[in-house]
Amino acid sequence: xxxxxxxxxxxxxxxxxxxxxGAAVSRRTFATRLVYGAAFVISAVLTAIVAGHLAxxxxxxxxxxxxxxPWTGARFRLDGLSxxxxxxxxxxxxxxxLYALGYGRHESAPHRVLxxxxxxxxxxNLVALANDAxxxxxxxxxxxxxxxALVMAHHRDEANRRAGYxxxxxxxxxxxxxxxxxxxxxxxxxxxAFDAMRTAHPxxxxxxxxxxxxxxxxxxxxxxxxxxxxxxLAHPAAPSHVSALMSGIMTKVAIYGFxxxxxxxxxxPAWWSGIAVLLIGGVTAVLGILHALMEKDLKRLLAYSTxxxxxxIFASLGLALAFKANAMPSAAALAFTAALFHVLNHSFFKxxxxxxAGAVLTSTGERDMEKLGGLIHRLPxxxxxxxxxxxxxxxxxPFNGFASEWLVFQAILRSPELPQxxxxxxxxxxxxxxxxxxxxxxxxxxxxxxxxxxxxARSAAVERAHxxxxxxxxxxxxxxxxxxxxxxxxxxxxxxxxxxxxxxxGDRMPVQMAxxxxxxxxxxxxxxxxxxLLVFAFxxxxxxxxxxxxxxxASHALRRSIAWGCGFTDAVPAAQYTAVSFAQPIRRVFxxxxxxxxxxxxxPAPGSLEPAxxxxxMHDVAWEIFYQPITGAIDFATERLNHLQFxxxxxxxxxxxxYLVILLLVLALWP
Amino acid sequence: MAVxxxxxxxxxxxxxxxxxxxxxxxxxxxxKARLVRRQGPSVIQPYRDLVRLMRKEVVLxxxxxxxxxxxxxxxxxxxxxxxxxxxxFATGLEFSWAADLIVVVALLGSARFFQALAGMDVGTSFGxxxxxxxxxxxxxxxxxxxxxxxxxxxxxxxxxxxxxxxxMGSPEVGLRVSLGMSLIALVMVAIAENxxxxxxxxxxxxxxxxxxxxxxxxxxxxxLAMIELASFIxxxxxxxxxSCVFLPWGLDSGGTGPKALAIxxxxxxxxxxxxxxxLAVFETAVAxxxxxxxxxxxxxxxxxxxxxxxxxxxxxxx
Numbered sequence: 001x002x003x004x005x006x007x008x009x010x011x012x013x014x015x016x017x018x019x020x021x022g023a024a025v026s027r028r029t030f031a032t033r034l035v036y037g038a039a040f041v042i043s044a045v046l047t048a049i050v051a052g053h054l055a056x057x058x059x060x061x062x063x064x065x066x067x068x069x070p071w072t073g074a075r076f077r078l079d080g081l082s083x084x085x086x087x088x089x090x091x092x093x094x095x096x097x098l099y100a101l102g103y104g105r106h107e108s109a110p111h112r113v114l115x116x117x118x119x120x121x122x123x124x125n126l127v128a129l130a131n132d133a134x135x136x137x138x139x140x141x142x143x144x145x146x147x148x149a150l151v152m153a154h155h156r157d158e159a160n161r162r163a164g165y166x167x168x169x170x171x172x173x174x175x176x177x178x179x180x181x182x183x184x185x186x187x188x189x190x191x192x193a194f195d196a197m198r199t200a201h202p203x204x205x206x207x208x209x210x211x212x213x214x215x216x217x218x219x220x221x222x223x224x225x226x227x228x229x230x231x232x233l234a235h236p237a238a239p240s241h242v243s244a245l246m247s248g249i250m251t252k253v254a255i256y257g258f259x260x261x262x263x264x265x266x267x268x269p270a271w272w273s274g275i276a277v278l279l280i281g282g283v284t285a286v287l288g289i290l291h292a293l294m295e296k297d298l299k300r301l302l303a304y305s306t307x308x309x310x311x312x313i314f315a316s317l318g319l320a321l322a323f324k325a326n327a328m329p330s331a332a333a334l335a336f337t338a339a340l341f342h343v344l345n346h347s348f349f350k351x352x353x354x355x356x357a358g359a360v361l362t363s364t365g366e367r368d369m370e371k372l373g374g375l376i377h378r379l380p381x382x383x384x385x386x387x388x389x390x391x392x393x394x395x396x397x398p399f400n401g402f403a404s405e406w407l408v409f410q411a412i413l414r415s416p417e418l419p420q421x422x423x424x425x426x427x428x429x430x431x432x433x434x435x436x437x438x439x440x441x442x443x444x445x446x447x448x449x450x451x452x453x454x455x456x457a458r459s460a461a462v463e464r465a466h467x468x469x470x471x472x473x474x475x476x477x478x479x480x481x482x483x484x485x486x487x488x489x490x491x492x493x494x495x496x497x498x499x500x501x502x503x504x505x506g507d508r509m510p511v512q513m514a515x516x517x518x519x520x521x522x523x524x525x526x527x528x529x530x531x532x533l534l535v536f537a538f539x540x541x542x543x544x545x546x547x548x549x550x551x552x553x554a555s556h557a558l559r560r561s562i563a564w565g566c567g568f569t570d571a572v573p574a575a576q577y578t579a580v581s582f583a584q585p586i587r588r589v590f591x592x593x594x595x596x597x598x599x600x601x602x603x604p605a606p607g608s609l610e611p612a613x614x615x616x617x618m619h620d621v622a623w624e625i626f627y628q629p630i631t632g633a634i635d636f637a638t639e640r641l642n643h644l645q646f647x648x649x650x651x652x653x654x655x656x657x658x659y660l661v662i663l664l665l666v667l668a669l670w671p
Numbered sequence: 672m673a674v675x676x677x678x679x680x681x682x683x684x685x686x687x688x689x690x691x692x693x694x695x696x697x698x699x700x701x702x703k704a705r706l707v708r709r710q711g712p713s714v715i716q717p718y719r720d721l722v723r724l725m726r727k728e729v730v731l732x733x734x735x736x737x738x739x740x741x742x743x744x745x746x747x748x749x750x751x752x753x754x755x756x757x758x759x760f761a762t763g764l765e766f767s768w769a770a771d772l773i774v775v776v777a778l779l780g781s782a783r784f785f786q787a788l789a790g791m792d793v794g795t796s797f798g799x800x801x802x803x804x805x806x807x808x809x810x811x812x813x814x815x816x817x818x819x820x821x822x823x824x825x826x827x828x829x830x831x832x833x834x835x836x837x838x839m840g841s842p843e844v845g846l847r848v849s850l851g852m853s854l855i856a857l858v859m860v861a862i863a864e865n866x867x868x869x870x871x872x873x874x875x876x877x878x879x880x881x882x883x884x885x886x887x888x889x890x891x892x893x894x895l896a897m898i899e900l901a902s903f904i905x906x907x908x909x910x911x912x913x914s915c916v917f918l919p920w921g922l923d924s925g926g927t928g929p930k931a932l933a934i935x936x937x938x939x940x941x942x943x944x945x946x947x948x949x950l951a952v953f954e955t956a957v958a959x960x961x962x963x964x965x966x967x968x969x970x971x972x973x974x975x976x977x978x979x980x981x982x983x984x985x986x987x988x989x
Binding site: 374376387396406409412415423428429431432440443456519525530534536539542558560562564575578584589 | 699705726727728730731732733734736737738744745747748749751752755766769770771773774777778780783784787788790791792793794795796797798799800802803804807809810811812813814817818820821824825828829830831834885889890892893896897932962963966973977979980981983984985
């Protein structure tokens with residue numbers, strides 16, 4: 001009888017075999033179909049195995065492979081948490097491979113994508129399975145490097161090279177932080193297996209340091225502000241299906257790492273750890289979506305919106321930490337389940353939206369929204385599914401984004417019972433930030449859909465656009481269906497998540513599928529309940545009843561005419577609202593503190609025929625506050641250290657001697 | 672039997688909302704006209720307008736897409752469902768457990784989302800200007816509204832509107848600072864959300880000042896009728912919300928017989944009339960703001976709501 005873990009480990013092995021095969025045949029015409037087809041089959045099989053494990057509530061399983069460090073082996077383990085994240089990874093991988101079967105045919109450099117794509121999937125699978133620090137870090141680095149290679153697929157573009165470089169630097173920094181965190185967890189005995197870490201509880205100082213290091217390490221990969229700088233550069237630089245994997249799936253693997261260490265290995269959290277995570281989450285959500293609103297590149301807008309959603313997830317995890325520290329397990333289970341449900345939902349709609357952006361890119365060659373417009377006429381199916389993605393991500397009922405945000409708000413409403421004053425003040429403020437980011441997200445996606453898909457075409461490329469291939473459409477339709485299903489039947493997902501929250505929090509949300517009419521009731525029915533199915537049915541019924549009534553009794557007459565323009569018939573599509581002008585009111589409201597935005601109007605002298613010019617000056621504050629001083633300091637230090645390179649042999653010998661003396665002194669004085 | 676009665680009450684509430692909404696608008700207009708010593712149109716003029724619009728042909732812009740034609744029905748359905756979830760003259764609605772106050776706010780958000788999209792569909796500058804200003808206003812009004820929901824929910828211990836209304840009617844509530852702040856904030860949000868003076872002027876078609884009207888400029892005929900009716904219902908919804916949360920007296924708590932129902936209906940109409948007169952007086956007394964003063968107005972609402980919530984986190988009795 002082969003164990004589930006061994007079965008699941010065959011997955012990465014198969015992915016790696018596909019990668020090698022892909023490298024060998026990458027220049028042949030059938031390579032695209034071969035690699036993506038194989039990746040699709042492997043991911044689908046893994047999804048089925050993991051879903052079976054989750055549904056059957058089959059507990060834990062572990063395996064040790066004679067790989068890695070000599071005499072110790074590499075440990076792997078499957079529990080509820082890894083099963084859930086493996087489901088997210090492989091479901092996303094399967095749909096992405098399906099999409100890539102069509103999208104990948106337009107790839108200009110397939111030999112730079114095909115070998116790394118399955119390797120990337122293998123890396124993400126291994127991270128979720130790893131059960132010791134060594135295999136975890138190795139898989140983590142493997143995942144980072146494979147995705148870096150994919151970011152560099154179109155390396156002739158200067159911007160992509162810069163994105164790749166920054167990504168590499170940030171990924172190394174993140175891994176360094178993780179390495180230190182595991183070092184602290186391992187303690188002086190150096191037990192690097194997760195099972196040993198779980199039983200050894202570090203002191204409060206060490207635990208605090210581990211939390212900070214995890215926020216740095218996993219947070220930089222997930223895109224927490226201010227460590228997000230690489231994300232909006234690197235995610236859009238990759239081919240669109242890889243962007244979907246990076247934004248929709250890889251950020252979730254980072255969240256898995258954070259949960260694994262902070263909720264599982266670290267033991268009981270301190271109450272202030274909730275404050276740190278909550279605040280960072282709230283700030284990340286607001287700044288991420290504000291940046292997204294200012295963006296006019298469709299894929300970068302989506303990448304920034306990923307940062308917002310990561311912020312929501314972290315804020316919810318922070319709530320769970322605060323509740324867990326204060327022995328309120330039912331509230332902690334609610335916040336934790338809300339976070340995990342949002343992880344699942346975000347992987348659905350963010351992949352869907354990146355697929356849509358990829359479809360727009362294939363059919364028009366444009367990512368810049370200022371050159372799109374009117375695509376709803378040219379790409380009817382793509383625009384319909386993209387609209388579903390926009391509605392879901394804007395947290396509008398009855399779609400899935402709303403269901404998880406609703407749970408987050410319900411968790412916030414449990415928090416006045418928290419005893420600490422710090423939390424009492426922070427939680428409502430963070431609740432306000434989440435509400436603000438939800439409203440701004442709706443504004444952002446009105447802009448994304450309205451500018452890119454509605455209105456009139458702003459360039460000739462759009463007028464020539466055609467609907468994309470069937471594979472891509474099928475992948476997008478599947479995700480759109482998932483968005484609706486998870487929105488109207490959230491009880492399934494919540495119940496499936498109960499083993500995860502039971503094992504990490506020690507409590508679970510009440511059973512949802514037993515509720516009448518499939519509503520979700522997080523606490524008690526008199527307190528709050530939501531029934532996505534009924535809301536959906538009500539809207540559908542009343543809309544169709546109204547439509548029936550109107551068509552039965554009101555006038556049928558309909559006449560096409562030119563749009564009303566106050567007497568002007570402005571034929572120029574350039575006179576439409578643009579992405580930048582759409583965001584202008586919001587920039588004026590929030591830009592002052594978020595971007596230090598300044599508008600200057602350059603008026604010509606009276607009588608002059610020069611045009612007046614409006615100049616908007618915006619800054620990335622995080623970049624200026626955190627990154628520029630660091631790069632400046634490194635420049636300064638290297639400049640100084642440069643002198644060391646040209647010393648005489650006598651001076652080198654003096655330096656070595658001095659160093660030895662200092663070292664001995666330190667040793668002598670060390671208690 | 673009880674189920675049938677409750678279903679009947681639910682149905683009665685849904686359709687009374689539909690029927691009352693134009694009357695409420697007509698009444699507000701009439702009071703406003705009388706306040707400036709005009710005769711004003713009859714209170715049933717909105718019904719006549721709706722019927723007239725239904726009979727007219729639809730003039731559709733050349734490049735309007737399917738979204739433009741579907742949106743009026745979506746807006747209407749979302750607003751109507753939201754309104755049906757707010758208790759008017761009786762609590763204990765049959766389907767009140769299907770959605771709570773947060774869902775009501777989010778349903779109105781859905782309606783606005785599609786309205787803004789429809790504004791951008793034809794590709795004229797007016798639609799764009801309206802949509803972009805509407806989302807700016809919403810980006811402040813919606814978080815303020817959610818924070819108000821938080822305060823109310825913390826006081827009542829539930830986000831379920833029926834529970835909230837029943838709790839607010841009980842004597843243990845008393846006067847609370849946080850509820851006072853929420854009420855002021857809710858009134859400010861309601862003014863902004865319903866495009867009333869001083870945030871927007873429902874009677875204007877002057878390009879530079881309009882927000883709501885700019886988005887629906889391309890609509891005509893039956894489509895326009897649906898959107899107008901939805902905006903009437905929205906005003907009624909906010910007034911019902913204010914009266915069921917902050918003026919819960921006389922509300923029938925379910926299953927107490929026809930007398931209680933009658934009292935509930937009569938007090939409900941009285942509350943609506945009072946709020947409508949207050950709205951008309953307020954609108955006559957103040958001038959419309961510049962668009963970029965609106966964020967200050969809504970920012971004040973947001974801060975009030977946040978302060979109210981914060982007070983409740985500090986002490987449950989404030």
